[in-house]
Amino acid sequence: MITGYEVVRAIGAGGFGITYEGFNPITERRVAIKEFFPRGIASRDDATRIAYSRQEDEVVSWALKRFAESANRLAKLKHPHIIEVLNYVSDNGTGYMVMEHVEGQTLEDWLKARTSPPVLAELGPIFDPIFEALEYVHANGLIHRDIAPDNIMIRADGRPVLIDFGALKLIANQTLAQGPSPKSFGVLKANYSPPEQGDDSASVDPRMDIYSLAATIYRTLAGKPPVDADKRKTDTALKGEDSYIPLAQAAQVPVPTEFSTTIDAALSLRPRERPATIAEFREKLAVRPSEENQDKSEPATRVITPGAPADMTAPLSQVPSPVSAYQEPSPPPYQPQSSSAGSGQPYTPPGNAAPTVVRKGISIANIAAVAFIFVGGAAVLLHRPLVNFFEGMTGMRITQNDPRPQQPQKQTQKQQQQPQKQAQPSSQDANELFNRANELRRKGNYRAAIEEYSDAIRLEPKFMNAYTNRGLAYYNLGDRDRAFEDYSSAIKIDPNAKDAAIPYLNRAIVWRTRGNAEQALADIDNSLRLDPKYSLALNLKGLLFSDRRDYDRAIAHFNDAIAIDPKFVLAYSNRGSAYAASRNPRRALDDFTSALRLDPTHLNSLIGRGSAYEDLNDHSRALKDYTDALGHDRDNVNALLGRGRVNLARRDFVAAYSDFSDVVRIDPKRATAREGRGLAHEGLGRRDDAIREFREALRLDSNLSRSRDALQRLGVQP
DSSP states (O other): OBTTBEEEEEEEEOSSEEEEEEEETTTTEEEEEEEEOOTTTEEESSSSOEEEOGGGHHHHHHHHHHHHHHHHHHHTOOOTTBOOEEEEEEETTEEEEEEEOOOEEEHHHHHHHOSSOOOGGGTHHHHHHHHHHHHHHHHTTOOOOOOSGGGEEEETTSOEEEOSOSHHHHHTTOOGGGSSOSOOOOOOOTTTSOGGGGOTTSOOOHHHHHHHHHHHHHHHHHSSOOOOHHHHHHHHHHHSSOOOOOHHHHOSSOOOHHHHHHHHHHTOSSGGGSOSSHHHHHHHHOOOOOGGGSOTTSOSSOOOOOOOOGGGGOOSOSSOOSSOSSOOOOOOOOOOSOOOOOOOOOOOOSSSSOOSSOOOSOOOTTOOSOOEEEETTEEEEOSOOHHHHGGGTSHHHHTTSSOSOOOOOOOOHHHHHSOOOOSSOOOHHHHHHHHHHHHHHHTTOHHHHHHHHHHHHHHOTTOHHHHHHHHHHHHHTTOHHHHHHHHHHHHHHOTTSGGGHHHHHHHHHHHHHTTOHHHHHHHHHHHHHHOTTOHHHHHHHHHHHHHTTOHHHHHHHHHHHHHHOTTOHHHHHHHHHHHHHTTOHHHHHHHHHHHHHHOTTOHHHHHHHHHHHHHTTOHHHHHHHHHHHHHHOTTOHHHHHHHHHHHHHTTOHHHHHHHHHHHHHHOTTOHHHHHHHHHHHHHTTOHHHHHHHHHHHHHHOTTOHHHHHHHHHTTOOO
């Protein structure tokens, strides 16, 4: 028994530990648990508790500490093709790393079960994701150091995942010259480990993983691994000749010369002769087999890759959640230029009455408060509600850098002749409540913040910023009606004060979520009347015109927002989306790249740029951007759909099927994901499965002409 988990059975053992299948009775989740149990040092006092030889106490203490530290680092790795570390438990005198339980078979088992060796064309769906995973691992300063066919799992849906790397591999790069014992914690796997891995003085380097990965690919194509590195070193020293057999000679299937020589170089005994990085290794391997080398068992029907179906990138939900899976960069706090009254028209109360500024146009119903991403030239409502991003520009933001509400400014002579009500209270108690509420809200404690804002309003009924921030707290809780009321109350205090630009903007966001574009535009115009250089309002105005598919006017407003704030990430991203919808992928690419230059983790810009690359038929870059996006949000439907399309274009049908299956898991009624799975099945020669998926896609959406055409191509009726 391990604290919090029941041990079901042992499923593996190595030099550093034992891996068990476990079960959490609270969450009812199956897990894999790796126990720190270094062979030759550890033993058991009883059925569970571990004891170590006394002379090794310092070494074990040092190693166990790093095992725990490594579990912490590994738990932060989020990648669809890396096993997820869930927890670390200290119990029974040792440590346990708790990981997700992966259903499937190892690459080694898959190879052994085959009646014939795989051809080169079959390796892409397996190894491309592993290359991506290792690039991600290395970028985070970690080295796997145990890559082999038995440490690559192929899930039941065909998706590969890298397993069994972690703290022990981090420990492995240390020498016990740092400790009091002559024993080494080095990890060596016959035929797969590079020669320097057994050298305690060798530095840890990505080329260790490159050697092991090359050995794994070698075994896949040759039917057996390369000669062990130690034997090669010995043969070289004693016989003057390396006993390595080049892949071109060992491979059981045709392999292009460039490919085989790259594998040979990666398996060099000298690290400096190998590719220096995974990216370099991958680039050198990026050759496609000639027609005569392709597997003749592949289906004769070439799958037509998706072009740009609009519904392929439709929004996951028409009503987005106010909570985002990622954090938008904070824009500069809004600073009103003066507290003087504007010359605008009087306030119009909430409801169905006409707003102060009326615009003519088409009302778009049921449009969510999200920003636009357009994939394949089709509009994609993808951004989370802008109000979360606008936390930086609401009343809360006025006080983010300086949490005190703005104090009344000294009036000019003209202002004294036309006295205006001040938005800010003079009560110190109300200020303190307001500041405390802002802090609670910043921490996500919205209900407590609402209570504090309410107390401040009771003390100072004309406290405009308190109404504004309370409205935002209500919005964060999903109560848009109360948010709307508070924004309206803030405006009513003084509809012509510069501070009112913020609640006007926030109320416009609510109008947009209600599908009332006219009212939203009216509030935006009032916000800009009070502050013409309000970049956030210009950005939202651009989105409102994007809603109408008036992309020229939308782009003009995004241009204005960027001119005011050249570091406005969201405006670049939204302008890129508008260019994509206007069938201008190169301009879209430039804007998404500009956004990512400012914020390399901006999720929707990664997806948008992936789409632009896809439109330009640059599938390698598109695949990378979609995969990077999934590294931030592994269940992002639009990234999965995009990557699935690219994998179809690359004829990586197993990988495509995996991506579309993930979408079906997240959203079982997504018709285009069913269609994508049908295309993947067709590419893999699974006719009956393809027919079933195409029919299900048409049942969900009878307008999918591609599914209808595919069924006709397969000789059946829709």
